[in-house]
Amino acid sequence: MLRSTLAAALATLSLPLAAQTPSASPYDFIDAFRALSGEHKGIRKGHAKGVCAQGEFVASEAARTRLASPLFSGQGIPAQLRFSMAGGNPRVPDSTRSPRGLAARFELPDGSVHHLAMLSTPVFGAKDPDSFLGLLRAQRPGPDGKPDAQRIAAYREAHPDTRPQAEWLAGNPPPWSYATATYHGLHTFYVxxxxxxxxxxxxxxxxxxxxxxxxxxEMASAPADFLAQRLEERLRQGAVGFDWIMVLGEPEDTDDDPSRQWPADRAVFKAGTLRISQAGGEACTPINFDPNVLSAGFSAGADPILRMRSPAYAISFGQRLSGQ
Structure with missing residues (x-):
């Protein structure tokens, strides 16, 4: 597991210098999340609050005949998963208007692994690391413990790439359950x-x-912690299923800006079904869900946000394991 994390981080660091050196550094993001959410030693710096789950992925016939990755062999692929709330506060209320996360680690028969890291919003919060870091810094609370709404609004006005996710969250209610949200991969990959x-x-x-x-x-009266309980209650009725929908991009579609959606008319097909059979426990706790950990047949797009994730996740992972 640690080997996979370090390998992904080193792969990112081996990219051409111009492709991997924005002014924002991985450590800047660790500091920014601490400034936003406080110090929570031994806890994930992002998506601090969450619940583990276990399941299995089975590829569809369409994926088996079209995609060469062993992930789509059609065999049952065991999965360790984690549903989560965005941000670094492990006590954030479950009704908060923020993204929900779903991360997965698929364990292939040949011993390799494949990771997913997804959000319940169709776009990411910014186009690149510099813009995202600036947004996080603009959201830092002041001496009264509250963020400055005018400062945030001014930043979003100057950086329009930070508006689509915020507008989506304002226009869509938080999920009723972890099992009733759509989770988006956000980044572009090649298969x-x-x-x-x-x-x-x-x-x-x-x-x-x-x-x-x-x-x-419900938003006004919901208890602070209900998402994990609702997931467990739903699982008592049977497995929770998610259809993996693959969207096929055109040459003109961005592969380097997760703040922009592709046109809605792009061709799609069902790549398979993920069935979640149980939740709870600590099996996901030691996993670093770096989305750059890919199985054979996959490669990442040119997205600088995606590239920044490996070193930032590796730092957070190391600090978490050492109790920092």
Whole structure:
């Protein structure tokens, strides 16, 4: 596990210098999350609050015949998962208007692994590390413990790439359950096809239970901690299913800006189904869900946010294991 984390971080660091050296550093993000959420030793710096789960992924016939990665062999692929709230506060209320996360670690028969890291918003909060770091710094609380709304608004006005996610969150209610949210991969990847073609893709996991959000009354009265309980209650009725929907990009679609959606008319196909059978426990706690850990047949796009994740995650992972 640690070997996979370090390998991914080193792979990122081996990229051409111009592609990996924005002014924002991985340590800057660790400091920014601490400034936003306080010091929580031994806890994830991002997505601090969450619940582990276990399940299995089975590829569809469409994926088996089209995609060369062993992830899509059609065999049952065991998965360790984690549902989470965004941010570094482990006590954030579950009704907060913020992204929900779903991370997965697939364990392939040949011993390799594949990671996913997804959000319940269709776009990321900024286009690149510098813009995202600036947004985090603009959101830092002042002496009264509250963020400065005018400062945040001014930053978003000067950086329009930071507005789409905020506007989506303002216009959509928080999920009623972890099982009733769609989770988006956000970044662009390339997958090898059986005919040698290199397919440009994004993806999302669509809940088989359907999307459902909190209504206004529920947002006002919901307890601080209900998402883990609702997931466990739902699992008593049977497995929770998500359809993995693959979106095929066109040459003109961005592969380096996760703050921009692709056009809605892009071709899609169902790549398989992820079924979650149980939740709870600590199996996901020692896992670093770095989305740059990919199985054979996958490669990452040119997204600088994606590239920054490996070193930032590795730093956070090391600090967490050492109790920092």
């Amino acid at each position: 090898q096809g059986w005919q040698g073609e290199r397919l440009k893709v994004r993806w999302y996991l669509q809940p088989q239970d359907g999307e459902k959000g909190l209504d206004a009354a």
